[in-house]
Amino acid sequence: MVQIRSTLILLTVVLLSYFGKCDQPCNARDLGIEGRSIVCVCNAQYCDTVSREAPASGTFVAYTTSKSGKRFEKSYGSIQTGLPFVKETQSKAQEKVTPYILDNIWGIWTEATLALSAGTRYQTIEGFGGSVTDAAAINWRKLSDAAQSHFIRSYFSSEGLEYNMIRVPIGGADFSTHPYTYNEHPWHDAALSNYTLADEDYFYKLPMIKQSQLVSTDEIKITASTWSPPVWMKTNERITGFAQLRPEYYQAYADYHLKFIEEYSKAEVPIWAITTTNEPINGVVPFVDFNSLGWFPSDLGRWIANNLGPTIRNSRFNNTLILAVDDQRYLLHIYLNGMQRGDPKSIDYIDGIAIHYYGNFAPASLLTNIQNSYPDKILLSTEACEGPMPWDVMRVKVGSWERAQRYTRSIMQDLNNFVVGWIDWNLCLDENGGPNWADNFVDAPILVYGDKDEFIKQPMFYAMGHFSKFIPRGSRRIQVNQRSLFSIDNVAFITPAGNIVMVLHNRNSYDMTVRIATVLIRYIDVTVEAESIMTVEINDAWVSTNTVN
Ligand SMILES: *[C@@H]1O[C@H](CO)[C@@H](O)[C@H](O)[C@H]1NC(C)=O
Ligand SMILES: *[C@@H]1O[C@H](CO)[C@@H](O)[C@H](O)[C@H]1NC(C)=O
Numbered sequence: 001m002v003q004i005r006s007t008l009i010l011l012t013v014v015l016l017s018y019f020g021k022c023d024q025p026c027n028a029r030d031l032g033i034e035g036r037s038i039v040c041v042c043n044a045q046y047c048d049t050v051s052r053e054a055p056a057s058g059t060f061v062a063y064t065t066s067k068s069g070k071r072f073e074k075s076y077g078s079i080q081t082g083l084p085f086v087k088e089t090q091s092k093a094q095e096k097v098t099p100y101i102l103d104n105i106w107g108i109w110t111e112a113t114l115a116l117s118a119g120t121r122y123q124t125i126e127g128f129g130g131s132v133t134d135a136a137a138i139n140w141r142k143l144s145d146a147a148q149s150h151f152i153r154s155y156f157s158s159e160g161l162e163y164n165m166i167r168v169p170i171g172g173a174d175f176s177t178h179p180y181t182y183n184e185h186p187w188h189d190a191a192l193s194n195y196t197l198a199d200e201d202y203f204y205k206l207p208m209i210k211q212s213q214l215v216s217t218d219e220i221k222i223t224a225s226t227w228s229p230p231v232w233m234k235t236n237e238r239i240t241g242f243a244q245l246r247p248e249y250y251q252a253y254a255d256y257h258l259k260f261i262e263e264y265s266k267a268e269v270p271i272w273a274i275t276t277t278n279e280p281i282n283g284v285v286p287f288v289d290f291n292s293l294g295w296f297p298s299d300l301g302r303w304i305a306n307n308l309g310p311t312i313r314n315s316r317f318n319n320t321l322i323l324a325v326d327d328q329r330y331l332l333h334i335y336l337n338g339m340q341r342g343d344p345k346s347i348d349y350i351d352g353i354a355i356h357y358y359g360n361f362a363p364a365s366l367l368t369n370i371q372n373s374y375p376d377k378i379l380l381s382t383e384a385c386e387g388p389m390p391w392d393v394m395r396v397k398v399g400s401w402e403r404a405q406r407y408t409r410s411i412m413q414d415l416n417n418f419v420v421g422w423i424d425w426n427l428c429l430d431e432n433g434g435p436n437w438a439d440n441f442v443d444a445p446i447l448v449y450g451d452k453d454e455f456i457k458q459p460m461f462y463a464m465g466h467f468s469k470f471i472p473r474g475s476r477r478i479q480v481n482q483r484s485l486f487s488i489d490n491v492a493f494i495t496p497a498g499n500i501v502m503v504l505h506n507r508n509s510y511d512m513t514v515r516i517a518t519v520l521i522r523y524i525d526v527t528v529e530a531e532s533i534m535t536v537e538i539n540d541a542w543v544s545t546n547t548v549n
Contacts, residue, residue: 297338
């Protein structure tokens with residue numbers, strides 16, 4: 001018996017070390033530019049991978065990505081028992097404890113103690129992902145089959161970021177090679193008798209989504225958004241500029257969404273949610289020069305209450321979520337109040353509120369206010385990218401660590417303010433940040449070099465992964481209490497399996513020592529190095545068995 005047991009243990013150790021070692025490391029390329037981090041190069045032959053290791057009871061696994069070049073580097077440790085808020089002094093001989101704060105002056109800055117309250121639970125996570133735009137799918141298709149497969153596995157499989165969300169434009173967006181909509185001809189065709197998907201759907205977007213579904217570890221929930229309807233539905237009869245929907249086409253525009261859901265469903269790509277038009281402010285205050293439709297808030301409310309809501313709810317696709325606004329943080333209150341004034345039923349029809357990234361100078365606490373005002377609606381971040389602003393001199397900034405930091409900060413702030421999921425913009429772009437028919441080039445976590453059959457993963461890719469891979473759908477955010485003078489950016493969850501997942505972000509130029517107390521007298525210590533992101537997964541049976549939901 002003893003022999004069998006030790007054989008089993010030996011086998012387990014061998015298997016664990018085998019799987020632990022099977023990660024393919026980053027094939028790092030240093031750009032040699034001052035201040036930049038490395039990128040990881042993938043092609044038909046090679047691509048880096050990362051497996052998630054389930055920590056054994058009483059232990060933790062940590063993953064580090066740093067400006068200095070670590071990418072999901074694993075480290076291990078065990079839960080310790082003792083009072084977490086007092087520290088043993090360096091000298092063991094003294095055998096005494098001193099209060100944390102008196103430890104030493106430098107320590108005050110470089111040490112943080114965080115106490116988890118796993119019993120205090122907030123929102124339930126839906127997931128993380130990126131967008132299958134025409135531009136992303138066109139770039140992906142430039143790669144050989146083997147490189148395409150590495151790309152898809154990098155984002156969606158168990159050896160990659162395990163994305164479980166996708167956003168897809170309904171028709172064209174600016175990240176298309178030309179502006180287009182469905183049912184452009186004949187004009188004034190309110191019955192949408194000529195509604196047909198585009199070549200971009202059949203040759204690019206649908207194949208990319210289907211490949212993702214084949215390797216994903218969870219159901220991929222897809223959110224779809226219209227940028228502009230056919231121009232004959234609009235007051236200015238143009239793809240962009242100041243324009244609203246003509247009232248006689250309110251119903252046609254609702255049907256335009258239902259038809260998209262039907263067409264994608266026929267292609268076996270179910271749509272989980274639709275938004276009520278991408279960035280409705282763009283057609284009211286036309287800052288931008290790409291596909292748009294303006295909505296005044298009260299008109300949007302009337303359209304949802306009288307057309308979109310009933311059309312979706314009375315259809316076969318009645319469980320499709322309707323997400324309102326789909327625009328910047330600072331516009332949420334204006335739109336939701338206006339919609340309610342336009343028709344209070346609009347609020348009943350919506351399931352959630354979709355939020356974009358480009359107004360994040362407005363405080364994230366706005367999101368908590370919105371959640372308090374609309375407690376039965378989910379908040380979902382549906383678009384984010386770096387480099388889109390007029391003052392962004394560089395649209396693409398290869399290897400930028402500061403862009404990965406901004407992603408990390410924004411995702412943490414959103415999650416700490418009730419957001420249930422975070423969808424990045426283009427899954428990939430070319431080296432110029434396109435194609436984009438309106439010359440609105442931006443950065444993306446992956447850049448594709450089609451002529452070399454190569455793609456590179458930027459630091460932003462790994463920043464996304466520190467959340468997407470380790471916070472599975474169904475995880476609940478839990479309370480974190482700061483127990484030290486200084487702290488570190490953080491967010492914590494309890495997973496459906498009962499593990500604690502905590503993401504830590506050190507923006508300082510020095511290492512931080514972080515003590516995480518899982519419950520009163522149980523804790524772990526980790527060192528979060530300068531300018532790095534760390535995800536820690538802790539298996540503390542005490543937490544999972546002793547905390548109530
Ligand atoms: C229907 O749409 C296609 C493009 O998808 C177009 O070529 C054709 O002319 C349209 N039919 C009519 C009757 O307008
Ligand atoms: C939703 O549609 C399904 C059929 O697709 C139907 O069975 C169900 O009753 C509908 N639910 C509601 C609330 O209308």
